[in-house]
Amino acid sequence: MTSIPIRRALLSVSDKTGIVDLGRALAARGTELVSTGGTASALRDAGLTVRDVSDLTGFPEMMDGRVKTLHPAVHGGLLGVRDDPAHAAAMAAHGIGAIDLVVVNLYPFEATVAKRADRDTVIENIDIGGPSMVRSAAKNHAYVAIVTDPADYAMLKGGVTTIDQRRLLAAKAFAATAAYDAAIAGWFGHVDQGARFPDRVTLPMRKLAELRYGENPHQLAALYAPNTGGDGIAGAQQLQGKELSYNNYNDADAALELVSEFRDGPPTVVIVKHANPCGVASADTLIDAYRAALACDSVSAFGGIIAVNRPLDGATAEAISGIFTEVVAAPDADADARAVFARKKNLRLLLTGDLPDPARKGRMLKSIAGGFLIQSRDFGTLTDELLKVVTRRAPTPQELADCRFAWTVAKHVKSNAIVYARDGATAGIGAGQMNRLESARIAAWKAKDAAEKAGWEAPRTIGSAVASDAFFPFADGLLAAVEAGATAVIQPGGSIRDDEVIAAADAAGLAMVFTGMRHFRH
Structure with a gap:
């Protein structure tokens, strides 16, 4: 059937936004309103005539509302194929009336989790009847319209739905229940069971925007964010x-x-x-x-x-x-x-409002051919306890401050990363090279070029601290930093040639500290 008048609508929403206006518009078109609990109360308070689901099913809502719509009188009215003689006969024999529209939004599971509610409260906010009605109506979208988003209420106010509308609404409905179940599964696996990497991972996200193109004009792209909202x-x-x-x-x-x-x-x-x-x-x-x-x-x-x-x-x-x-x-x-x-x-x-917490936990995802890589965020931060002076000379307070600054920046530079810094500013950055020596040389060259453009007497690498995101595998990269004028070095350490590198630093009079923490960024 192409266009179907909405003779009976079942409204049961957690988010009451716009539901009264929709109820009024439908009632004005002669639609019978059937509802549950708080939704029914909101509609009645607005002066609308509402039939309780319990009147439809012959059973009262029970078990604190856990059981109210799970009944053949509801799901038969949703799943019945109207022009199938056997379905029509079954509906007539059991007094099941057709339902032409279902408006449902689900218990706020993700919002409840976000509030750090206790486990029992989280469990109670797992909706059962709602997703069941959504799926029933979406499956039978040839005859039934299912609305899960208040933004779609406007298309219903004429009292008739078209097949194109119902197909669109069904697609959105299945996406909504899939995302809802994904959020529940994620909570059970990651939070409740404490699994760092559950056996199955689903990502409940919503599209924020389609972009003009991807990295290149021939690629397509879109922006998505978690259902709970992006920051x-x-x-x-x-x-x-x-x-x-x-x-x-x-x-x-x-x-x-x-x-x-x-x-x-x-x-x-x-x-x-x-x-x-x-x-x-x-x-x-x-x-x-x-x-x-x-x-x-x-x-x-x-x-x-x-x-x-x-x-x-x-x-x-x-x-x-x-x-x-x-x-x-x-x-x-x-x-x-x-x-x-x-x-x-x-x-x-x-x-952006508040800036993100750099120490926040979370997971990062990267696609590869045939699969995905998932890892925890690099939220490692530099503490005094991590720092270990390995040279004869310890850094001065200013050198140590520059080391910390350079190290923080190097964490966000593509590997192999070399960062020179002095007085709270970068002097030269070497990024994304295939070896650390070339990164050190490029960063020094950039600093020299910057000095020439600014008319300075010398590049700011003179007297700077240099950070390396991973250990120096040979002394050559460190010697390039010496040549650039660096006086202090910060690096993770851990190379089989650490002794050789430390000796080179001592010979040059450098102060060097190890962090024991690597910050590769590919």
């Missing part, structure tokens, strides 16, 4: 500019993750290009931090992504506007900053 870049408010691309999201996420490492520190600016930081700095003011970050590599910064750990002010926005920038992400922006960026129509300004 960080996925949940940021875009104030202006054209739509974000796949690469914009990827780069903005890299910038936000790094600047979040400094969320409790001084004003800090991160500039990212192609998912790698090309300049990072902390200072007394945001504008000074921006200038120091830009000075590290002003060439790569052109067309880059910027993230800051403080609300943007007008002066900093004006400085950022001095070169072409794709995206700026900030916790907030004052009126002056917004006015400055409003003149840059193509610049995207993202307001």
Whole structure:
């Protein structure tokens, strides 16, 4: 059947948003309203005539509402094939009336988990009757419309549904129950049973946007977030500019993750290009931090992504506007900053609210041919207990501060990562090379180039600290850092040639500390 009038509708919702208006619209078209519990009360309070499900089934709601719709009078009315003589005869013989519309949204399981409710409360928020009705109605969508999203109520107010509408609604309904069951399975396996990696993994997510294209124009892409809502870049408010691309999201996420490492520190600016930081700095003011970050590599910064750990002010926005920038992400922006960026129509300004906790736990997923790799987030942080001085000379307080800064940045640079830093700013960054020696040389070369462009007498690698995301397998990478002028080194250690590297550091008068923690990022 193509178009079906809604003669009887069963309404049973946890989220009451818009349900009264829908009930009024349906009642005005002559639809019989059948409902349960709180939904029935809300409709009656609005002056609508409502038939209880218990009147339909001949059984009262029982067991604290656990049993109310699980009955042939309900599911027969949903599953009966109207033009099948045998089905029609069975419905007539047992007094089962057809139900043309079901409006259901399920118990708030994920919201209950998010509130850290006790186990019994979580279990009680596992909906049974709701998903059963959803699936029954969706299976029989040739005759029954199933609505699980209040955003779809508008299409029902005419009192008739078309086959195209019912197909669309059925698809959404099966996606809703699949995501609901995925959330329950995930909670049981990961939280309740404590399995770090359950035997089966399902990811309940919702689409936020279809993107213009993927990494390249011939690739398709979309943005998804957990059903419970996205935070960080996925949940940021875009104030202006054209739509974000796949690469914009990827780069903005890299910038936000790094600047979040400094969320409790001084004003800090991160500039990212192609998912790698090309300049990072902390200072007394945001504008000074921006200038120091830009000075590290002003060439790569052109067309880059910027993230800051403080609300943007007008002066900093004006400085950022001095070169072409794709995206700026900030916790907030004052009126002056917004006015400055409003003149840059193509610049995207993202307001993230609170920055993510860099120590938060979670899982990361990467696709490979034929499968997926899942790992925990790299939430490792550097503590005093981890640091081990391995050279004859210990770092000075300033060298140690620069080591910590360089180490934090190196955690977010593609391996093999080498980062030179001095006075709370990166001096040179070497990323993504096939060997550590080349990364050290590239970072030093970039620092020299930056000095020439700025008119400095010497590159900022002179007197800097250098961080390596993994151990130096040979002394050559460390010697390249010595040649660049570094005076302190921070690295994980753990190479079979550690003694050789330590000896080279002592011979050069370097201070070196081991962390015992590696930060590969591929």
